[in-house]
Amino acid sequence: MAGVKDVAAHAGVSLGTVSNVLNQPHRVSPATRRKVEEAMVELGFVRNEAARHLRSGRSRTLAYVMLDAANPFFTDVAAGIEETAESGRFSLYMCNSDNRVDREVAYLDHLVEQRVQGILVTPIDPEAAHLAAVAHRGTPVVVVDRTPREQALCSVAVDDVLGGRLAVEHLLDRGHERIAFVGGPESIGQVRDRLVGARGGLDDAGAPPVTVIATEATTVREGRTAGERILGLPRAKRPTAAFCANDLLALGLLQQLVGSGLAVPDDLAIVGYDDIYFAGAAAVPLTSVRQPRHELGRRAAQLVLDEADNPEHSHQQVVLLPELVARTSTLG
Amino acid sequence: MAGVKDVAAHAGVSLGTVSNVLNQPHRVSPATRRKVEEAMVELGFVRNEAARHLRSGRSRTLAYVMLDAANPFFTDVAAGIEETAESGRFSLYMCNSDNRVDREVAYLDHLVEQRVQGILVTPIDPEAAHLAAVAHRGTPVVVVDRTPREQALCSVAVDDVLGGRLAVEHLLDRGHERIAFVGGPESIGQVRDRLVGARGGLDDAGAPPVTVIATEATTVREGRTAGERILGLPRAKRPTAAFCANDLLALGLLQQLVGSGLAVPDDLAIVGYDDIYFAGAAAVPLTSVRQPRHELGRRAAQLVLDEADNPEHSHQQVVLLPELVARTSTLG
DNA sequence: TTGTATGCGTTATCAT
DNA sequence: ATGATAACGCATACAA
Numbered sequence A, B: 001m002a003g004v005k006d007v008a009a010h011a012g013v014s015l016g017t018v019s020n021v022l023n024q025p026h027r028v029s030p031a032t033r034r035k036v037e038e039a040m041v042e043l044g045f046v047r048n049e050a051a052r053h054l055r056s057g058r059s060r061t062l063a064y065v066m067l068d069a070a071n072p073f074f075t076d077v078a079a080g081i082e083e084t085a086e087s088g089r090f091s092l093y094m095c096n097s098d099n100r101v102d103r104e105v106a107y108l109d110h111l112v113e114q115r116v117q118g119i120l121v122t123p124i125d126p127e128a129a130h131l132a133a134v135a136h137r138g139t140p141v142v143v144v145d146r147t148p149r150e151q152a153l154c155s156v157a158v159d160d161v162l163g164g165r166l167a168v169e170h171l172l173d174r175g176h177e178r179i180a181f182v183g184g185p186e187s188i189g190q191v192r193d194r195l196v197g198a199r200g201g202l203d204d205a206g207a208p209p210v211t212v213i214a215t216e217a218t219t220v221r222e223g224r225t226a227g228e229r230i231l232g233l234p235r236a237k238r239p240t241a242a243f244c245a246n247d248l249l250a251l252g253l254l255q256q257l258v259g260s261g262l263a264v265p266d267d268l269a270i271v272g273y274d275d276i277y278f279a280g281a282a283a284v285p286l287t288s289v290r291q292p293r294h295e296l297g298r299r300a301a302q303l304v305l306d307e308a309d310n311p312e313h314s315h316q317q318v319v320l321l322p323e324l325v326a327r328t329s330t331l332g
Numbered sequence C: 001t002t003g004t005a006t007g008c009g010t011t012a013t014c015a016t
Numbered sequence D: 001a002t003g004a005t006a007a008c009g010c011a012t013a014c015a016a
Helices: A004-011 A015-023 A030-043 A049-056 A072-087 A101-113 A129-136 A160-173 A189-204 A220-231 A247-259 A293-309 B004-011 B015-023 B030-043 B049-056 B072-087 B101-113 B129-136 B160-173 B189-204 B220-232 B247-259 B293-309
Strands: A061-066 A091-096 A118-121 A141-144 A154-158 A179-183 A211-214 A241-244 A269-274 A287-290 A317-320 A323-325 B061-066 B091-096 B118-121 B141-144 B154-158 B179-183 B211-214 B241-244 B269-274 B287-290 B317-320 B323-325
Touching: A004 A015, A004 A030, A015 A030, A049 B049, A061 A072, A061 A101, A061 A293, A072 A091, A072 A293, A072 B091, A091 A101, A091 B072, A091 B101, A101 A118, A101 A129, A101 B091, A118 A293, A129 A141, A141 A293, A154 A160, A154 A293, A160 A189, A160 A241, A160 A269, A160 A287, A160 A323, A179 A189, A179 A220, A179 A247, A211 A220, A220 A241, A220 A247, A241 A247, A247 A269, A293 A317, B004 B015, B004 B030, B015 B030, B061 B072, B061 B101, B061 B293, B072 B091, B072 B293, B091 B101, B101 B118, B101 B129, B118 B293, B129 B141, B141 B293, B154 B160, B154 B293, B160 B189, B160 B241, B160 B269, B160 B287, B160 B323, B179 B189, B179 B220, B179 B247, B211 B220, B220 B241, B220 B247, B241 B247, B247 B269, B293 B317
Parallel strands: A061 A091, A061 A118, A118 A141, A141 A154, A154 A317, A179 A211, A179 A241, A241 A269, A269 A287, B061 B091, B061 B118, B118 B141, B141 B154, B154 B317, B179 B211, B179 B241, B241 B269, B269 B287
Antiparallel strands: A091 B091, A287 A323, B287 B323
């Protein structure tokens, strides 16, 4: 494969001139420039990024290691990252850890060795030592959609406690009193926080506590199962509204109810969480708590870039606010 | 940032020994090895991939440039690619062109310069000259989910004509006669092919031709609009079934119908295309034509790897077969 | 088993 | 305006 040397030979100039055509075009006479450019085309010359990178130290690449590429939430966050990246003339590589620690570690290692300019990551465990290790090995990292407790890392997340509160307050406003919380396991910080917020909201309003319908994961399938369990409750004890820990659960629940002939929201109102695209596209459009996904991505990218080239950079934990989007599933 | 040289100095050995610890550990005495390894940890040494790559010519990275990261179809294809990549100890970078030609070109350039081992791409236009240019500049490319007409490129796609035929044959089996096709614009090859297949199926069965409800894009929103238009038709002319060019359209159509109080499939049966996850998760689970998404990704990755290290490699256009998944939206 | 020297392709500095 | 040369960090062949 042709390099600058070959191009130089082919064009009958020196290696340095070819380099100048590439990097300082104005310092080369139009005539020789043309000669060189022709030679490049003829030989199919391609700059070797590895070599130029070797000289200049850093690349113009950011990477986002995401938890689950199939979850639209994360692809939306990625779109936000890309907005910022693109305006700074950076490329973004997305890597999918798919909820597997070994892959998360493998990707982080690979990226650190590749000397990308910065890494954004939604980790499986925000406390994991290997996250801090990345920063320690010299690559800026920002944790996205999670808040590490004690680590000296930048992070951007959304206030899940507030989100839970918004959900139940909306349901209380609509006149509901018997409210279920569908979600689990509580080992997931976000599920826990949303439940805490929900309880707080009910508490403050002097309303009865939530019925927790515990799930084993936050998936559509588990949402269906939760629906079966709700349908199995005696009518008098059955909740009139359900707040689901995310939209996948809510969609599963909705499917189960509609399939059983119940009406949403008349028989059961539903609030989801995340406001993924398919929440608004559901047969009964879902009310949902929206996280500012693009903003999440944009802020995270800004932080990682700042960390990369601002010597004054100090780590910060940004917390953004969610908002409730009311749709048919609670409004009728 | 520490390099092999620093590690060598710190450990009191030579540079070559450090390199051996990294690449030929067995050729180093356990004692010195330990010393060196300790030094590496102390200094936070990280291999410089750019430098080692510069020597060895190629990297262990594949990349997938996808049309739309927010469409679950493509993330599923990516998962298939990753399966193959992982078993070959490759990393996969995903890039999102987001339907923009400038970004597609920018990413391809970046990847070629980076000398990735191979590029998979679902292009905006499979005939675009810049695709062939990538191959010409020395990086193996495989086109995914599209079939370039005349280009000497590998590709893996699914038979869309057959898919269209399967859809209408299923509807005919269920006793439908007045069938609508929802989709557009026909400038999209896949939309065209699916319509061709549908027409062929009806023709062969001697059934009346499809009513085409043309859309401006294959989105949920356009699906809703199509629903309005179907509802606007006089009852007698209204189709009893609709075949949608993809699931997003189908979901939009379903939403519009349910919102208007019509029953699916009793008032209108629906068949979608792609069988994305949310098709099965819809309130009325959607019948859909499934493309072997993982297989699509796996085969494409195999082809690109073959092209990369098999000198005997010859380009091939693989065509996989779709299958119909029947669910409630046509079965009641 | 360990150390030394050379080159990978590029860019930047200097001299011409 | 152009050409020569050193250096980036590492891996390898070879010498010790």
